[in-house]
Each structure stands twice: as structure tokens, then as C-alpha cells.
Amino acid sequence: MPDTPETLANALLAAARRAGADAADAMVVDGRSVSIDVRAGKLEHAERSEGIDLGLRVLLGQRQAMVSSSDARPETLATMAERAVAMAREAPEDPYIGLADPAQLAQDRDAGALELSDPAPEPAPAELEADALAAETAALAVEGVTQVQSASAGYSARRLHLAATNGFSGGYARSTRSLYAVAIAGEGAGMERDHDGDSRVFQADLRSAEEIGRTAGERAVAATGAKKPPTGAFPVVFDERISSSLVGHLLGAVNGAAIARGASFLRDSLGQQVLPEGLSLIEDPLRRRMGVSRPFDAEGLPTRTRAIVEHGILTGWTLDLANARKLGMESTANAQRGTGSAPSPGTYNVALTQGEQTRDDLLRDMGTGLLVTSLIGSTINPNTGDYSRGAAGFWVENGEITHPVNECTIAGNLRDMLLRLVPANDARPWLSRVVPSLLVEGLTLAGE
Structure with missing residues (x-):
């Protein structure tokens, strides 16, 4: 079974204990994102990324150190923990650091009730491109707009998990859908630029590409002179x-x-x-x-x-x-x-x-x-x-x-x-x- 943010966070804590840490917490975030930029009616830039980030904080008495990595191999987790403990030994003491008391921790918090992640499928790059093109077209249709500097659409989804040696373990997923347009009105020294955009958790809540493009154009035109x-x-x-x-x-x-x-x-x-x-x-x-x-x-x-x-x-x-x-x-x-x-x-x-x-x-x-x-x-x-x-x-x-x-x-x-x-x-x-x-x-x- 592939590693999850939760299993990786727990593995980091186990590695920290083996390395000699008195206490530790670990945060693991994995995710993916897609971004599309268009210009002059054509695709200008497309990018997709996927990755994982791991962070470990260890405490030795009142000393602490943090390390991070994007490599989830077991040997890397062990090296991270050993390095963090070595760094903590050399760190200055801070009387205020420390994990939460177990009685302070969140218990049975339902992240699902907050609706932080859209259950709808990830949008295809063609859908994102179509939205960006529609925003650009709407901006150009505003009288007085001379060009659209950029129109972009994006999507990201990630999972986060936090775990600590005080007994806390919790995580949630989060998604974002965005759309932006930047319009230019006027010419030469009289050019003015303005923008509009939207970013939402749920695709269904996102304002329309036509509204975003039109608003960006109208704002740019209004600023001329x-x-x-x-x-x-x-x-x-x-x-x-x-x-x-x-x-x-x-x-x-x-x-x-x-x-x-x-x-x-x-x-x-x-x-x-x-x-x-x-x-x-x-x-x-x-x-x-x-x-x-x-x-x-x-x-x-x-x-x-x-x-x-x-x-x-x-x-x-x-x-x-x-x-x-x-x-x-x-x-x-x-x-x-x-x-x-x-x-x-x-x-x-x-x-x-x-x-x-x-x-x-x-x-x-x-x-x-x-x-x-x-x-x-x-x-x-x-x-x-x-x-x-x-x-x-x-x-x-x-x-x-x-x-x-x-x-x-x-x-x-x-x-x-x-x-x-x-x-x-x-x-x-x-x-x-x-x-x-x-x-x-x-x-x-x-x-x-």
C-alpha cells in the first residue's frame, strides 16, 4: 500500500524517537496543481506539478530544530531525524517552546463538515484553457481595451497531516480553483492596467469567466486619463x-x-x-x-x-x-x-x-x-x-x-x-x- 501523509508523519515521529528526540511533531503535505495561461487567443504556458513536502521538528529539553525534505524514502526519514537532533543539540535554549499538553488537543474534529475539498473530478487542462480564453475574450470585448496582458486558470489539491508525540494526529484535504484576467486600456504613456479574479474551494462557486474578463476590462478603461x-x-x-x-x-x-x-x-x-x-x-x-x-x-x-x-x-x-x-x-x-x-x-x-x-x-x-x-x-x-x-x-x-x-x-x-x-x-x-x-x-x- 502506498504511503499516505498520515503514515509518513508517523514514520517521521518514530525516526525522531530512535534518533534521541525528547519530543517531536511532523507535518506532511502532498498535492498536485495545474495552471494554464493564455495570450492573444493561444495557449502561452501550461504547467502541472505533483509533489510531497515533509517537515520534522524535534525538541531536546528546551532546544528545538526543524528539517524538511521532498524525499519520502525510509533512509531519508532516518537522516532527517538524525540531522534534526544534531541541530537541536547545538541550538540555544528557549524556555517558551514545547508541544501542547494532551488536554489542550483537538478531539474528534470533523474536517469534512468544513467542506475544504471539492469532491468533483479534477478539471482537464482543456477546461482550464477554455475558461482562460473566455475571460480573455470577454475583456477584449470591452470598448477601449487594447490588449489582455494575461488570463490564467488553475486548480490545486493537497492533503495535509500533522502528528506529534503528545498524541495528536489529524489531517484534511483542501482544493482550490482559480481564474484571473489582467486587461490594458489606452496606448503609450496613457496605458492603464487593471484586473479581476476569483479563487474558490468549489468549482461550482467560481464566478464566470465572462464576468471576470468583463470586469477586468471595464476597470482598465475606467482608469484611463x-x-x-x-x-x-x-x-x-x-x-x-x-x-x-x-x-x-x-x-x-x-x-x-x-x-x-x-x-x-x-x-x-x-x-x-x-x-x-x-x-x-x-x-x-x-x-x-x-x-x-x-x-x-x-x-x-x-x-x-x-x-x-x-x-x-x-x-x-x-x-x-x-x-x-x-x-x-x-x-x-x-x-x-x-x-x-x-x-x-x-x-x-x-x-x-x-x-x-x-x-x-x-x-x-x-x-x-x-x-x-x-x-x-x-x-x-x-x-x-x-x-x-x-x-x-x-x-x-x-x-x-x-x-x-x-x-x-x-x-x-x-x-x-x-x-x-x-x-x-x-x-x-x-x-x-x-x-x-x-x-x-x-x-x-x-x-x-
């Missing part, structure tokens, strides 16, 4: 396409690793107001058919829904075991890792409270200001929250969009920006970050 906005203090609406970046900065600031280092502008804000009173930020790693959902974290702890911010008040940090121990707290079951790395804290699906207004309502209330649809680069000071990013989008006068803008910079302070958020009601519910368009007053624009 852009000019710099005026310099000054103005309100800014962050379009739903990019508003989740603001939430991303908040999530980074409440990450337990940043808090333990003291490198966060929210490090002294636990139990304090960080969002407007009516807004909450809820994490739910158990949402069905979501690409980052999971029944347990990378240390075998059961995941659960939690409020990161509740009615504007910051309720806790995002923690794995090691950083929880550093801070004298309990893990929030947010450990993530790759096969070659130690666990570290990260977030899963999050949703910000939506408002009652549409995006158009926000633009009307804003009066004169900037609607941002694209962000470029960033200069973020994690200690102070000072924020500066290049941006493009549309200028708004008297609540109406007048023309596209680019080559401008938005600046402010994240602590103040987060406290002034006004949400719309247009968040896409199928994304892992469900965040609507957001109005922020009083930002500094650097344009003309």
Missing part, C-alpha cells in the same frame, strides 16, 4: 477591493509575536477602544468552503470563533503556544507553519461589522475627496502606526466621481484611522476577509 489629485487634507474612501488592507494592519498589530517583541502600535491597547464603538472584528476559522478554514491549528489545538475586537474594544492577541507562554496567556489556537518552519501566530477568516450605507452613500457623504481602488507599496511604522502608501483611484466632487487619479500618496496614523472608520455594506461574503468599503476622514494626500 488619470491625473494627480490636489495636495491637502481630504476624506478617503477605501474601496472594498482594498479596504481589507486596513484590517490587515490591525491584525498585524495584535499578532502575539509582535506584541511579545514590543513592536506594535497597539501593544498597550488591550481592553481599550481601537475601532468605533459599533464595529467588531470576528475571526471564524470554521467557515464552510473557505480556503483558510481549518479544524485545528498547526499545534493540534481546536480552532474556534472569537472576537478580536468587540464593539470597538480590543479583546485579545493572536497567539500560538510559545508566544502565549511569553505573555503569560493561553493560546488562541492560531498557530500556523510550513513544513520547514516552527509554529507562529496568524489569523484565519475575519469579518468586520458592515454598515447600513452603500458605497455611493459614503461618496455622497464624503463630498470632495478620494476613492482609492489600488494601493502601491507601503511605508508603515509598526511601532507608531504611521502610514504612507501610494494610491490610485477616482476623484470625487460633491459626492460624484469626476475622473480617475493616480501617482498620489495617502498618509495618516493607523491608530487614528482605525478609530474613524465608517463602513459601507458592500463586503463580499465569500472572501476570507469580509471587509466593506471604508470611509476615513482627514487623511493627507500628496498629489500635484
Whole structure:
């Protein structure tokens, strides 16, 4: 019988014990992927890959080491374990590392209920090519589109298994189906580029190729003729396409690793107001058919829904075991890792409270200001929250969009920006970050 991720993970643990490890955990991921790119109505690139990744972490007292490989032969597993133990002997001591207590581990978590893998057959390369061509055709049909830079379709499926010497053993399968298009409008120095795409667990949930291509084309055409906005203090609406970046900065600031280092502008804000009173930020790693959902974290702890911010008040940090121990707290079951790395804290699906207004309502209330649809680069000071990013989008006068803008910079302070958020009601519910368009007053624009 061929090896499975589970049997390989258990074999790695057995090898670690033979090599002298006090404790160990192993992660094995195998999978396959197919990607198709088309250009000018023809197949440009096709790629298929299959492989397996094995990761082993061993602990000797309070010392640890990680090794990884893509070779599943028994002799390689033995060599991995011996090498990891030798490395651990030379590693510095860390009083905070260690596996979970058996009482903390996930028990009988049903990964199947989360529907993380599409039972439908893997799509044939011809199906993927047809989708990519349909997206390209739809983009080119938009008046003003001069070319389609790329149209691509892809599929991936993988199986993961995590096992540890504390008794944990669990795994699940995951699949992804994706489709993207990038359109260009205008010519010469006046060319503008924009895109659209979708990625889902289930093929049946994927938006149509025609919609994706058309949207990419319309966005590119709408951006032509852009000019710099005026310099000054103005309100800014962050379009739903990019508003989740603001939430991303908040999530980074409440990450337990940043808090333990003291490198966060929210490090002294636990139990304090960080969002407007009516807004909450809820994490739910158990949402069905979501690409980052999971029944347990990378240390075998059961995941659960939690409020990161509740009615504007910051309720806790995002923690794995090691950083929880550093801070004298309990893990929030947010450990993530790759096969070659130690666990570290990260977030899963999050949703910000939506408002009652549409995006158009926000633009009307804003009066004169900037609607941002694209962000470029960033200069973020994690200690102070000072924020500066290049941006493009549309200028708004008297609540109406007048023309596209680019080559401008938005600046402010994240602590103040987060406290002034006004949400719309247009968040896409199928994304892992469900965040609507957001109005922020009083930002500094650097344009003309």
C-alpha cells in the first residue's frame, strides 16, 4: 500500500524517537496543481506539478530544530531525524517552546463538515484553457481595451497531516480553483492596467469567466486619463477591493509575536477602544468552503470563533503556544507553519461589522475627496502606526466621481484611522476577509 501523509508523519515521529528526540511533531503535505495561461487567443504556458513536502521538528529539553525534505524514502526519514537532533543539540535554549499538553488537543474534529475539498473530478487542462480564453475574450470585448496582458486558470489539491508525540494526529484535504484576467486600456504613456479574479474551494462557486474578463476590462478603461489629485487634507474612501488592507494592519498589530517583541502600535491597547464603538472584528476559522478554514491549528489545538475586537474594544492577541507562554496567556489556537518552519501566530477568516450605507452613500457623504481602488507599496511604522502608501483611484466632487487619479500618496496614523472608520455594506461574503468599503476622514494626500 502506498504511503499516505498520515503514515509518513508517523514514520517521521518514530525516526525522531530512535534518533534521541525528547519530543517531536511532523507535518506532511502532498498535492498536485495545474495552471494554464493564455495570450492573444493561444495557449502561452501550461504547467502541472505533483509533489510531497515533509517537515520534522524535534525538541531536546528546551532546544528545538526543524528539517524538511521532498524525499519520502525510509533512509531519508532516518537522516532527517538524525540531522534534526544534531541541530537541536547545538541550538540555544528557549524556555517558551514545547508541544501542547494532551488536554489542550483537538478531539474528534470533523474536517469534512468544513467542506475544504471539492469532491468533483479534477478539471482537464482543456477546461482550464477554455475558461482562460473566455475571460480573455470577454475583456477584449470591452470598448477601449487594447490588449489582455494575461488570463490564467488553475486548480490545486493537497492533503495535509500533522502528528506529534503528545498524541495528536489529524489531517484534511483542501482544493482550490482559480481564474484571473489582467486587461490594458489606452496606448503609450496613457496605458492603464487593471484586473479581476476569483479563487474558490468549489468549482461550482467560481464566478464566470465572462464576468471576470468583463470586469477586468471595464476597470482598465475606467482608469484611463488619470491625473494627480490636489495636495491637502481630504476624506478617503477605501474601496472594498482594498479596504481589507486596513484590517490587515490591525491584525498585524495584535499578532502575539509582535506584541511579545514590543513592536506594535497597539501593544498597550488591550481592553481599550481601537475601532468605533459599533464595529467588531470576528475571526471564524470554521467557515464552510473557505480556503483558510481549518479544524485545528498547526499545534493540534481546536480552532474556534472569537472576537478580536468587540464593539470597538480590543479583546485579545493572536497567539500560538510559545508566544502565549511569553505573555503569560493561553493560546488562541492560531498557530500556523510550513513544513520547514516552527509554529507562529496568524489569523484565519475575519469579518468586520458592515454598515447600513452603500458605497455611493459614503461618496455622497464624503463630498470632495478620494476613492482609492489600488494601493502601491507601503511605508508603515509598526511601532507608531504611521502610514504612507501610494494610491490610485477616482476623484470625487460633491459626492460624484469626476475622473480617475493616480501617482498620489495617502498618509495618516493607523491608530487614528482605525478609530474613524465608517463602513459601507458592500463586503463580499465569500472572501476570507469580509471587509466593506471604508470611509476615513482627514487623511493627507500628496498629489500635484
